[in-house]
Structure formats: structure tokens, C-alpha cells
């Protein structure tokens with residue numbers, strides 16, 4: 001059996017070593033350190049394997065490290081979008097976003113997306129397929145070891161609806177969370193959903209303390225939301241809210257709501273009031289994101305004053321608001337723009 005190492009937890013690797021090779025945690029930990037922490041695919045040279053040359057030779061033929069091939073990168077300042085070609089030739093996009101003290105990696109969970117959000121370039125691509133666990137974790141492998149970026153946060157806000165690829169996304173989170181490996185704390189990972197209620201309900205039953213859930217809300221009523229996000233016709237705002245009310249957050253946990261402000265569509269004072277009422281009973285923060293103009297779509301960017309006014313109206317209603325002007329416009333790496341190769 002081949003060991004596709006980027007989809008292994010340490011526990012599973014230890015069990016595989018015990019069962020298949022009569023070895024154990026000592027070598028599993030060494031391999032984890034070499035591959036995940038150091039990006040050293042030539043692990044035969046590590047002391048633990050130099051002491052067991054026969055085992056190392058067997059392992060060499062059995063362990064594969066397949067993060068995909070980075071075929072292109074685009075920079076805007078310190079922000080980097082990179083394109084990874086997968087083994088079947090399909091391509092996915094990921095973005096390294098510089099924060100104050102470290103980088104956040106925005107990763108993809110699917111090639112394309114079924115959700116068809118009207119403002120989103122990926123939604124317009126349609127759906128090709130789910131990513132495997134190692135294709136998801138391969139993005140952080142490439143970000144750290146190929147691009148040499150210090151990545152401490154993961155956001156599932158790239159291509160795809162992560163809760164529609166539930167099992168592989170959960171598997172990837174477990175791999176990325178391994179202390180002896182990528183060592184990303186659950187509280188440093190955020191899943192962003194378009195409101196896929198069955199996925200939210202499944203997530204509520206998982207033991208993932210600290211994992212953050214972001215909801216791409218984008219409209220204060222069903223009419224506008226259904227026009228922007230077809231998923232709302234299946235899971236309207238009331239059903240979405242019920243799934244959130246039933247979701248038991250950890251102590252001091254909050255939901256993140258994302259609201260893309262589109263001039264003339266969802267930006268009036270009445271919309272702000274309805275949105276505040278919708279969010280109000282939930283512990284939450286709202287990221288207010290200025291729409292990024294996409295060529296071929298009629299939606300318009302709000303001006304700065306419209307952003308400030310909308311944010312002030314929400315704040316006055318007691319909603320915690322963070323304003324974001326999406327970075328990466330020139331490399332099509334802003335929110336809702338992945339899926340275009342510039």
C-alpha cells in the first residue's frame with residue numbers, strides 16, 4: 001500500500017508502521033517532522049532512518065508526497081496567489097495573505113463549486129470535483145515549503161464550499177492540526193460556508209473546539225439573497241438561522257458573518273436594520289467587504305462613504321463590524337475572485 005503522507009495523522013501513521021512494518025511512533029514522528037515541518041522529502045538522511053537503513057529503503061518506495069505542482073504565482077505587494085496543478089491536470093488556487101505578524105493561507109476545498117453564487121468567479125466555473133485530503137493539505141505544504149511563507153492561519157475561503165466536501169475537509173483539518181506536523185491550532189482555522197445547512201448540522205456534532213465558522217450572508221432578506229446565492233432557495237435565511245441557533249459554540253466563541261456590500265443592491269439603511277435584526281441574537285462579528293468588480297457582471301463597487309455609512313448603521317445596532325477592502329484585486333485574488341487566471 002502506498003502512503004500518501006499528506007493525508008496521514010501521526011496516530012494513523014504510527015498504526016500503519018506497527019501493522020505493516022513492525023515499527024512504531026519513533027519513526028512515525030521522525031517522518032512527520034521531516035515531511036511536514038521541514039519539507040524534507042529525502043528523509044533517508046535523518047538519524048532515525050540512518051539507524052534503520054533497510055526500513056528506510058522500503059519506506060522510500062512506499063511514501064509519496066504529492067502536494068501538486070505550483071505552476072504559477074502572482075504577487076501584489078506581499079500577497080501571493082499561487083496556482084497548483086493536480087495529478088489529473090486540473091488546477092486550484094490558493095492565496096497567501098500577509099497579516100500583522102504572520103501569514104494567512106486561503107485554501108480551496110473543491111475544483112470549482114456547485115453553489116453558483118452570482119458574484120463569484122469560482123461559482124461561474126461550475127463544479128469539477130472534490131479535493132482529496134492531501135490536495136487540501138498540499139496547499140499549506142506548498143505555501144510553507146515551496147513558497148517559504150510563514151503560515152499560521154488557514155481560511156477555507158478559496159474555491160469551493162468546504163461543507164460540501166465535508167469528510168475530506170475534516171480529514172485535512174485533523175492533519176493540519178497535528179502538533180508534530182503543520183501544527184495549526186483549530187482556533188487558527190476558519191471554515192467559510194455559503195449556508196450549506198446539512199454541513200453546519202454535521203459540523204455541530206463534531207468535536208472541533210475552537211474551529212471558527214464563517215457564514216457568507218450577503219443579504220438581509222430571502223429575495224436579495226436568492227438572487228445572489230442560489231443555495232438560499234434550498235436553505236433560506238430562517239433555516240440557516242435555526243442551524244446557527246442550534247450550533248453550540250464554545251465559551252466565548254462567535255460566528256463570523258461575511259457581507260459583501262454591493263452598491264444599490266444590499267446597501268440601504270433598511271437593509272442594515274434587517275441584517276442587524278437577523279444577526280442580533282447570535283454571538284457574532286461581521287466582516288463588511290467592499291464588492292470587487294468582476295468584468296461581465298453588472299454589480300458595482302460601493303464607494304468608501306457607503307461602506308462607512310453601512311458599517312456605522314450596524315454598529316449603532318450593536319453589531320461588531322470590521323470593514324475590509326479586499327486585497328489582491330490586481331491579481332484576482334480578492335474575495336469571490338478565485339477561479340480566474342490572470
Ligand code: SF4
Nearest residue numbers: 113115117120123160
Ligand atoms: Fe462557491 Fe464560495 Fe463562490 Fe459561493 S462564494 S460559488 S460558495 S466558492
